[in-house]
Every structure is written in C-alpha cells, then in structure tokens.
Amino acid sequence: MLHDPRGGSFRFDAGAVCLDFAHTGGEGAYAVFETLHQPADLGEWLAQPPLAAVMTVPVTARELTAAKALRQAIWDAAHARAAHHPLPVEAVATINRAAAAAPLIPELAADGTTAGWAPPVRATHALSTLAREMIDLLSGPLSGRIRECASDNCPLVFVDTSRPGARRWCSMERCGNRHKLRALRARRAADS
Template identity: 85%
Template sequence: MHDPKGGSFWFDAGAVCLDFAHTGGEGRYAVFETLHEPDDLGEWLAQPPLAAVMTVPVTARELTAAKALRQAIWDAAHARAERRQLSAAAVAAINGAASAAPLVPELAADGTTTGWAPPVRATQALSTLAREMVELLSGPLSGRIRECASDDCPLVFVDSSRPGARRWCSMERCGNRHKLRALRARRATDP
C-alpha cells in the first residue's frame, strides 16, 4: 500500500475482495483513491492475484459500480470486525454485484496454467470479488475479520493465522509503531 504522505508498506488483507476495499474511498479516504478513471480499474483487476486482464474496455458505469461495491465491502467488513449487524444497503450491493456472471476459469493449452475465458469484462471481475465477499462473510473465517489494532488505522483483514492472534494490518507499519511506542514508554519509566 502507498501512503499519500509518502512511503509504502506491505499489506495482505487475506482476501482479494478486502484488498479491493482498500483502493480508496469517500470522505477522508478520498486521499487514498486509486480508481480515478475506468482504465485504473482495469489495471487494478489485471494485477495478481486476480490477474483479470480485460478483453472488453472498462466503462464509466462499471467504474461507478466498482466504487459502490468497494464501499459495500468496506462497510460489511468493518461491521463484521466490530461484531455489528451488516447494513441492508451493503448486503444488497454485494448481492447485486454477485448476481452477475463471474469470471470463468480456463485451463491453458499446456494443461498446467489457468487464465480467464474471454471475454473478460469488469462486471465479471466485480461479481467474482462480490462472491468472494459472500463466502468470506458466511464461511468459517467470518469471525476472523479484524480491524487493525492501531488507534489510527482503519484497515481490515482476515486473520488466517493458526492461533488467530493477528492484530496489525502490517507488522512493518502498525506493529512496529506499537512496539516502538511500548519501548519508549518502558524507557521513560525505567530509573
């Protein structure tokens, strides 16, 4: 992830749909916006792990739909992390996107690699992301959707660690900041 103040850090949300939720947003999260134009959405979807290279250009309507889905995923993930009821609007938006035809996997001629069967449209990729969110919210990892334990970090992730003890979006960022604060506090109180 890239911080608008400069710098970047490694962040794995544990699910592609949650990675998508972190591509920007509204209000105070507008500074993190990465999906300015339809081509930006196409470029994001083409990156691994989804690697859905569009064979049909992304439209402005699909970009608008993508941002609505992103907000719904964000809202639902935070509600689940806080053990709150999901909003009807978020559920409806996720279900609406999931109802479209998803990406169709295709085995390559060599029989060892896969891709997506053409045509590859943004609507299909959004459906695939929405279906992943449906599975996440209703599956065994549902109770492991967490918000970063840092006071000033709103990132959400799936804690897939064996003990289920992940607290930070990234040890490189928030985890290290916490450790540094704790060290400074200990040093300040040591005689």
C-alpha cells in the same frame, strides 16, 4: 503494496482479494487514498495478481461507478463484521447485486499447466467474482476472523488466517512496529 499519500509504502496482505479491493480508496477522509480515478485504473488493478483478470473489453465509466459502490459495501460489511455489528442492509444489497452478474470463468490453457479467464473478460465479471468472494468470507468459517488493525489510527481490515488467530496488525512492519516503538518509549520514560 499500499501507498500513503504523505509518503512511504508498505506491504499489506488483507487475506482476501475482495478486502484488498476495499483498500483501493474511498470517500470522505479516504479520498486521499483513491487509486481508481478512471475506468482504465480499474482495469489495471483487476489485471494485477492475484486476480490477474486482464480485460478483453474496456472498462466503462458505469462499471467504475459500480466498482466504487461495491468497494464501499465490502468496506462497510467488513468493518461491521470486525466490530461484531449487524451488516448494513445497503452493503448487503450492493454485494448481492454485484454477485448476481456472471463471474469470471476459469479456463485451463491448452498445455494443461496454466489457467486464465475465459473471454470475454469484463469488469462486471471481475466485480461479481469479488462480491462472491466477500459472500463466502462473510458466511464461511473465517467470518469471525475479519479484524480491523489494532492501531488506534489505522482502519485497515484483514482476515486473520494465522493458525492461532492472533494477528492484530495490518502489517507488522507498519503498525506493529509503531506499537512496539511506542511501548518501548513508554517503558523507558517510566524507568527514568
């Protein structure tokens, strides 16, 4: 669920956890969307599904800084790929640096029916897991399906996992409906 600082919220599925992470805030004009103000905010975000990485070691200020750098690198790389531009060198280096750390290690529960993450669970492990997912996304079969919302004023990026590969909007309930409403108004105005 994404929240607009002007009010309202909408359901948004970016199609990859790393891209969901890229939408947790940002710099400059995107600072109004910031959700990771303190280290505990990062721990809280990582603990939410689908990652569900509950920290067993408190998140540090240094990890929060690294998380924001990774988030920006994922954002920049996703937008470059969506626009069919070369990936920014700095973004690639930041993603690779985060991926070089040990990732989260999956662990099967004793009952054999559920899984979690083997302790210790640190933010650095979760960030590595997100960076590795972004590497797989950028170098895998869905790489050409990274898209930016077709709305004129929406910068959200997503992976188009639809069978026909025709997804255009971040969310049909938000930008898709706005587009339909504008088109309807334009047709009515033309008919008048």
